[in-house]
Amino acid sequence: MAVRDRIEVLEQPAEQRKNNFNEVALGYNYDMAKEEAKRCLQCKVPTCISGCPVGIDIPGFIREIVKENLEGSFKILKSYNYLPAICGRVCPQEVQCEGACVLSKVGKPINIGALERFVADWASENNVQFENTEYSKEIIIKNNKKRVAIIGSGPAGLTVASELGKRGYQIDIYEALHEFGGVLVYGIPEFRLPKSIVKKEIFDLEKLGVNFLKNIPVGYAIPVHEILEDYDAVFVGVGAGTPKFMGIPGSELNGVYSANEFLTRVNLMRAYKFPEYDTPIRVGKKAVVVGGGNTAMDAARSALRLGADVTIVYRRTEAEMPARKAEIHHAKEEGIKILTLATPVKYVGDENGNLIAIECVRMELGEPDESGRRRPVFVNGSNFIIEADTVIEAIGTEANKFLLSQFPDLKTNKYGYIITNEYGQTSIPKVFAGGDIVTGSATVILAMGAGKSAAQGIQKFLED
Amino acid sequence: MFEHSDTINKIISKRKLSKGIHELWIFNPFVSRHTKPGQFVIIKVSEKGERIPLTIAETNGDNFRIVVKAVGKSTYELCSLKQGDILFDVAGPLGKPSEVKFYGNVLVIGGGVGIAVIYTIAKALKEVGNKLTIIIGARTIDDLIMKDEFEFADRVIKATDDGSSGQKGTVIDFMEEELRNSKYDIIWAVGPAIMMKLASEAADKHNLPIWVSLNSIMIDGTGMCGGCRTLIKNEKDGEIKYVCVDGPEFDGRYVDWDSFMKRLNQYREQEKIALERYLDQIGDISWL
Numbered sequence: 209m210a211v212r213d214r215i216e217v218l219e220q221p222a223e224q225r226k227n228n229f230n231e232v233a234l235g236y237n238y239d240m241a242k243e244e245a246k247r248c249l250q251c252k253v254p255t256c257i258s259g260c261p262v263g264i265d266i267p268g269f270i271r272e273i274v275k276e277n278l279e280g281s282f283k284i285l286k287s288y289n290y291l292p293a294i295c296g297r298v299c300p301q302e303v304q305c306e307g308a309c310v311l312s313k314v315g316k317p318i319n320i321g322a323l324e325r326f327v328a329d330w331a332s333e334n335n336v337q338f339e340n341t342e343y344s345k346e347i348i349i350k351n352n353k354k355r356v357a358i359i360g361s362g363p364a365g366l367t368v369a370s371e372l373g374k375r376g377y378q379i380d381i382y383e384a385l386h387e388f389g390g391v392l393v394y395g396i397p398e399f400r401l402p403k404s405i406v407k408k409e410i411f412d413l414e415k416l417g418v419n420f421l422k423n424i425p426v427g428y429a430i431p432v433h434e435i436l437e438d439y440d441a442v443f444v445g446v447g448a449g450t451p452k453f454m455g456i457p458g459s460e461l462n463g464v465y466s467a468n469e470f471l472t473r474v475n476l477m478r479a480y481k482f483p484e485y486d487t488p489i490r491v492g493k494k495a496v497v498v499g500g501g502n503t504a505m506d507a508a509r510s511a512l513r514l515g516a517d518v519t520i521v522y523r524r525t526e527a528e529m530p531a532r533k534a535e536i537h538h539a540k541e542e543g544i545k546i547l548t549l550a551t552p553v554k555y556v557g558d559e560n561g562n563l564i565a566i567e568c569v570r571m572e573l574g575e576p577d578e579s580g581r582r583r584p585v586f587v588n589g590s591n592f593i594i595e596a597d598t599v600i601e602a603i604g605t606e607a608n609k610f611l612l613s614q615f616p617d618l619k620t621n622k623y624g625y626i627i628t629n630e631y632g633q634t635s636i637p638k639v640f641a642g643g644d645i646v647t648g649s650a651t652v653i654l655a656m657g658a659g660k661s662a663a664q665g666i667q668k669f670l671e672d
Numbered sequence: 673m674f675e676h677s678d679t680i681n682k683i684i685s686k687r688k689l690s691k692g693i694h695e696l697w698i699f700n701p702f703v704s705r706h707t708k709p710g711q712f713v714i715i716k717v718s719e720k721g722e723r724i725p726l727t728i729a730e731t732n733g734d735n736f737r738i739v740v741k742a743v744g745k746s747t748y749e750l751c752s753l754k755q756g757d758i759l760f761d762v763a764g765p766l767g768k769p770s771e772v773k774f775y776g777n778v779l780v781i782g783g784g785v786g787i788a789v790i791y792t793i794a795k796a797l798k799e800v801g802n803k804l805t806i807i808i809g810a811r812t813i814d815d816l817i818m819k820d821e822f823e824f825a826d827r828v829i830k831a832t833d834d835g836s837s838g839q840k841g842t843v844i845d846f847m848e849e850e851l852r853n854s855k856y857d858i859i860w861a862v863g864p865a866i867m868m869k870l871a872s873e874a875a876d877k878h879n880l881p882i883w884v885s886l887n888s889i890m891i892d893g894t895g896m897c898g899g900c901r902t903l904i905k906n907e908k909d910g911e912i913k914y915v916c917v918d919g920p921e922f923d924g925r926y927v928d929w930d931s932f933m934k935r936l937n938q939y940r941e942q943e944k945i946a947l948e949r950y951l952d953q954i955g956d957i958s959w960l
Contacts, residue, residue, distance in 0.1 A: 384892070385763070386723075386760075386763065394896075424763070425764065425894060428711075428764065428765050429705075429706060429764065430702065431706060449894075449896040450895050450896065451896075453898065453901075459912060460902070460931040460935065461931075462937070466899075468896055468898065469899045472892065472896070476891075478720070483942070485720040486720060486722040486946055487891075488722075488939040488942030488943070488946070560937070561931060561934030561935065561937075608894070608895060610894045610895045610917055
């Protein structure tokens with residue numbers, strides 16, 4: 209029997225979307241969602257679940273869509289994952305649930321991400337509330353005597369908050385910035401993840417009784433020893449937020465940005481709405497983005513929407529780019545150029561300290577390195593100049609030492625990431641950690657998976 | 673932990689110190705209880721505002737004091753607020769505290785609103801037993817803020833460009849005179865970038881360490897964006913440091929002032945647009 213094709217989601221056309229910050233993927237309507245849901249084979253042994261870092265009952269929520277019971281479907285989703293509208297949008301499903309779907313063998317996996325998003329958006333639009341009925345009153349009352357501090361309100365922290373909040377623990381979640389969500393609000397652009405979606409899912413957590421405290425740099429506003437004294441357990445999910453710079457000559461020039469700064473200005477501070485919003489950004493006519501990951505794609509597509517002609521410079525070939533294929537495709541569709549096998553070696557400025565050009569060098573692929581990818585090496589004498597008003601380095605991030613510098617007893621590895629056991633427990637028994645500050649830069653859903661394990665670890669610790 | 677009260681970030685009192693320079697006391701226990709000299713806060717005045725770093729001038733219980741000079745849209749807006757108004761967001765304290773300890777003979781220099789920054793640092797330096805000479809300066813005696821608040825120091829020199837304080841000259845003129853005539857162990861200098869640059873050059877001639885407090889453009893203030901990065905020259909070549917987490921104080925002899933000052937002008941065009949737009953909205957600025 210021939211397998212029916214995937215139902216593709218509606219998208220804003222490239223010509224239109226490159227001029228706005230509205231969401232690119234428009235998702236399914238109800239009919240499309242039902243049609244797609246019907247393609248699910250409802251496997252006896254569902255491989256998709258094993259591909260999901262938070263173990264959602266995927267066939268279950270899809271089955272309820274077929275049965276036209278969207279409320280039931282939403283309940284299943286929310287009981288495994290408090291952030292379904294976010295995950296449906298930003299998870300790399302192709303290497304997780306959809307990659308593990310049996311239909312991916314014939315190239316037509318179920319579009320699980322789009323279905324998850326559809327159900328979550330439906331619930332939000334219809335104001336469907338998730339009733340927290342999983343746990344008995346007795347358990348909730350018993351747990352409510354214990355207090356847990358969560359430091360950092362990104363995906364890992366939010367997941368710990370939901371898992372422990374559902375069970376009745378008293379949760380205070382501390383955020384140094386003025387909005388909650390971590391990378392969800394400062395990193396991922398509006399056109400991939402509207403901020404209203406993040407706000408809504410955080411609002412659900414507040415209804416669960418989680419106490420959100422913004423503008424509080426823990427370690428500075430509250431000394432670490434006070435946190436350790438005041439709480440029964442602590443979760444550290446501060447991310448790997450410190451940008452790396454290539455450190456080539458001219459890095460101090462105006463117009464040289466880290467992707468973190470560029471995206472934080474655009475996303476958290478809404479610089480794309482300057483002067484309605486006060487935070488400025490400068491992009492000029494020609495922007496160059498260095499790197500090949502998802503952050504590079506986000507930065508490039510943001511710069512494009514701010515009116516620049518954008519080129520991505522990547523030192524390997526497109527096949528080695530770590531970004532999701534769909535994001536590379538979207539970027540190209542919008543008119544972003546990709547220059548592979550090249551890397552900047554010097555930034556050139558004018559007398560006012562403004563970037564005007566980038567000196568690059570050609571690369572070729574040599575022997576494989578420790579990551580298994582062929583190592584790019586310089587082609588001597590191949591230097592060339594490209595004009596640029598802006599360059600955005602998206603070459604990765606490293607451990608954020610902001611909190612850790614105030615927390616010397618917490619053991620870290622040679623890269624500065626926190627050492628934990630499989631349940632996120634650190635060298636200080638009541639302190640748990642998870643997300644990028646443990647693994648190094650990864651994905652939203654992996655941080656959420658880590659949050660889920662840490663929540664289990666914290667529960668066990670508090671019960672013992 | 674503290675109870676969040678509805679008055680967090682409320683302006684408890686406000687006073688004009690000189691034309692365009694205003695002092696605000698703000699209620700915020702999170703900031704105030706643990707602030708050490710030299711640290712700063714990030715303030716977002718309104719919902720659509722930008723995040724601006726301001727060094728904390730003093731704390732008292734749950735309140736902290738800042739002194740603001742109106743130079744752009746956000747600082748004009750901040751100066752226009754009244755007692756009882758509530759700031760949208762205040763985060764802090766941030767940054768490394770000043771290296772306060774006993775050095776011996778210390779020279780502390782403040783220019784413009786930098787005078788407010790050196791105030792707590794100087795006070796702390798005095799408390800640990802240092803002999804303290806203060807030089808504060810402005811164009812005229814009327815522009816000289818906090819001029820009567822440094823009585824705790826061993827000597828105070830009030831430099832004015834027009835001599836209206838009785839001491840005519842720039843803070844740099846008086847600093848050079850001091851370095852020629854007395855022996856100092858360390859210097860602090862906070863003020864406009866050009867003043868700190870000149871002070872650093874003077875200190876370098878006498879081989880003296882000099883702490884300056886850099887006022888880079890910042891966003892998060894937690895080491896996350898790298899926007900405040902500054903080139904610090906060491907013996908070999910140079911090293912990029914983040915003002916928000918590695919600073920805000922550095923030895924001014926090693927700061928690459930040229931690129932630092934150019935980076936301060938990064939958004940000059942946009943700043944002009946934002947300020948003009950704001951001034952059009954508010955009209956009368958005679959209160960400033």
